[in-house]
Amino acid sequence: MSDNHAEHEEHIGIPGYIVIFLILVVGTIFTYFSSFWDLDSIFPGANTLLALAIAFTKMMFVILYFMHVRWSSKTIWLAAVASFFWLLIMFAFTMQDYFTRVSGVFSA
Amino acid sequence: MQDVSAISGNSIPADEPKLNYINNGHTLKSWLLTKDHKRIALMYLLSVSAFFLMGGIYAAFIRLELLTPASDLLETATYNKVFTQHGILMVFFFLIPAIPAILGNFLLPLMIGAKDLALPRINLLSLYIYWIGGIITLWALMKGGVDTGWTFYTPYSTTFSNSYVMAVGIGVFINGFSSILTGLNFIVSIHTMRAPGMTWFRLPLFVWAHYATSLVMILGTPVVAITILLVAIERFARIGIFDPAIGGDPILFQHLFWFYSHPAVYIMILPGMGVISEVIAGFSRKRIFGYEFVAFSSIAIAVFGFLVWGHHMFVSGQSVFAGLVFSFLTMVVAVPSAIKTFNWVATMYKGSISYDTPMLYAIGFLGLFLVGGLTGLFLGSIGLTVHLTDTYFIVAHFHYVMVGGQVIAYLAGIHYWWPKMTGRMYSEFWGKVSAMLVFVGFNLTFFPQFILGYMGMPRRYASYPEELQVLNIFSTAGASVLGIGLLMPVVYLIHSLFYGKKAADNPWMHPGLEWRTSSPPPTENFKEMPVVTWEAYDFGEESGLDIEEARRREAVTV
Structure with missing residues (x-):
């Protein structure tokens, strides 16, 4: 295990991890303050979209650096991408219902 | 590994004391802190069986209540709790873990030629998580139980129910992590722990089925965990997620719940299909017909599911x-299941079939799963399902798949590998009687429910019109036969532990790696690292399986 840790620390080192941590903290603070802005006046759901964008960015930092996916094998990359694909399936098929409830292809 | 004596089953004199995984340590600590996948599997066997018994007792109450049209045995509120708790215990604590956690844990390393799973501590952790989730759930049931149905549908679970919804939810939530860790362990093990020569297309189909199951476990289970958390957030913080009154949508719960819970059906049935592949190939003494198709149909079921x-x-x-889209895709997912069924039947064609107890269960599986699968197409048809939704037709359909499929496959597997797991043979006579009783009792219980459902009897009600009583009496009578059939293995399998004939290392003369070590196996599974030079289900001499020589040796020794 100690060998593994040493190997991982070579990637970005302790200072690198601290930087990533600070990015996550800044992202969290940014999410909090952005919720006070009235972005929904631009288009409905803009506030939610911004919050999700920040969350997605933070998640990418966690996956790539904290979980070491950036330096992992292609199999690990495949697993990571597949999980997003599955998430996409869940969203797409659920929204397929919501988007066709009123003005769907077969509704009156 | 090519030596016939290694697989003949009598290479080691029966009376010679052997150190195996069971007698390698007798203290409670040696079991509770074990990292041996086989011991963990046995502890799962005891735990899962206890939950099966409890779920069965609830089922008995349901059938007794429905013996008469009036709600006279249980109050209606109690009946709601009884069918809910039957479902929760059976689905989350029996059907989902049964085959992967017991047979999968025990056999997967043996089948791939490994000493253990890749992550033994994680394996033990998954057992402890299962226990913790189970204890919390049982505590909640004893405190007052839950009445929402096993699906926890909103708004029952968020607004109207005053029962122990969240306590049970937490139990199920925690239990989900046990599934995730088991699935993770299986995937890592299959990728990294295969013996030399054990290529992907030499893997037993049981392993392929567990690989597909593990994918579903890892990808689906977190979603139901999050869904339960969202219910908790709405119940406690009144944040509108599922309740329209505060900005939510109850249908969203159903989307999230079924995103996991429909694939969970495949978590339950795919390992069973793996068992059936092993048993049918073994007792037909033929390589499985269309190995690659059966293997990839497992993956296809996992994806389309x-x-x-x-x-x-x-x-x-x-x-x-x-x-309409979901209806079409439902028809598509039937295809890989049909591929498996056709290939199992084709495997039996011109095979050298022997009707031992595991094979009787497997043949029963073929018929029952066929009925369960085909009635699924009725329900997947967007027009017909309007008439059948929430009737006993649904109850009959999923019991044909879950009990007729998974439970029968589980019993087939337990009987098939019992000699390997315990080193003892059970009574074939009683095994066959049990298999017959389970098959007859099961059909008598659930076939009338198709008719009841078609006639419009709704599920989840304690009373019904008098004209439906005859079929309900059939169903309750069948449940009694089924109950006896299911209790019989408990008796004769336990009896075999003390009085059963010692099992040979390879009592069925089958070629899989698990049969090439002693019964019960040593803690490290194999005395030497096996090197695989034969194809899967190779019953020829090339696999080192000279059955005539092995039988001669057995005859001489016995």
């Missing part, structure tokens, strides 16, 4: 367009 969840929601308010 994620695309059909909306067929549980045809009448719930989902859009007609979405219903």
Whole structure:
């Protein structure tokens, strides 16, 4: 295990991890303050979209650096991408219902 | 590994004391802190069986209540709790873990030629998580139980129910992590722990089925965990997620719940299909017909299984367009299941079939799963399902798949590998009687429910019109026969532990790696690292399986 840790620390080192941590903290603070802005006046759901964008960015930092996916094998990359694909399936098929409830292809 | 004596079953004199995984340490600590996958599997066997018994007792109460048209044995509120708790215990604590956690844990390393799973500590952790989730759930049931149905549908679970919804939810939530860790362990083990020569296409189909199951466990289970958390957030913080009064949508719960819970059906049935592949090939003494197709159909079921969840929601308010798409995809997911069924039957064709107890269960599986699968197409049809939704037709359908499929496959597997797990043979006579009783009792219980459902009897009610009583009496009578059939293995399998004939290392003369070590296996599984030079299900001499020589040796020794 100690060998593994040493190997991982070579990637970005302790200072690198601290930087990533600070990015996550800044992202969290940014999410909090952005919720006070009235972005929904631009288009409905803009506030939610911004919050999700920040969350997605933070998640990418966690996956790539904290979980070491950036330096992992292609199999690990495949697993990571597949999980997003599955998430996409869940969203797409659920929204397929919501988007066709009123003005769907077969509704009156 | 090519030496016939290594597989003949009598290479080691029966009376010679052997150190195996069972007698390698007798203290409670040696069991509770074990990292041996076989011991963990045995502890799962005891735990899962206890939950099966409890779920069965609830089932008995349901059938006794429905013996008469009036609600006279249980109060209606109590009846709601009884069917809910039957479902929760059976689905989350028996059907999902039974085959992967017991047979999968025990056999997967043996089948791939490994000393253990890749992550033994994680394996033990998954057992402890299962226990913790189970204890919390049982505590909640004893405190007052839950009455929402096993599906926890909103708004029952968020607004109207005053029962122990969240306590049970937490139990199920925690239990989910046990599934995830087991699935993770299996995937890592299959990728990294295969013996030399054990290529992907030499893997037993049991392993392929568990690989596909593990994918579903890892990808689906977190979603139901998050869904339960969202219910908790709405119940406690009144944040509108599922309640329309505060900005939520109850149909969203159903989307999230079924995104996991429909694939969970495949978590339950895919390992069973793996067992059936092993048993049918073994007792037909033939390589499985269309090995690659059966292997990839497991993966196809796992993938397509994620695309059909909306067929549980045809009448719930989902859009007609979405219903149409889900209906079409439901027809598609039937294809890989049909491939498996056809290939099993084709394997038996011109095979050298022997009707031992595991094979009787496997043949029973073929018929029952066929009925369960085909009635699924009725329910996947967007027009017909309007008439059948929430009737006993649904109850009959999923019991044909879950009990007729998974439970029968589980029993087939337990009987098949019992000699390997315990080193003892059970009574074939009683095994066959039990298999017959289970088959007859099962059909008598659930076939009338198809008719009841078609006649319009709704599920989840304690009373019904008098004209439906005859079929309900058939069903309750069948449940009694089924109950006896299911209790019999408990008796003769336990009896075999003390009085059963010692099992040979390879009592069925089958070629899999698990049969090439002693019964019961040593802690490290194999005395030497096995090197695989034969194809899967190779019953020829090339695999080192000279059955005539082995039988001669057995005859001489016995």
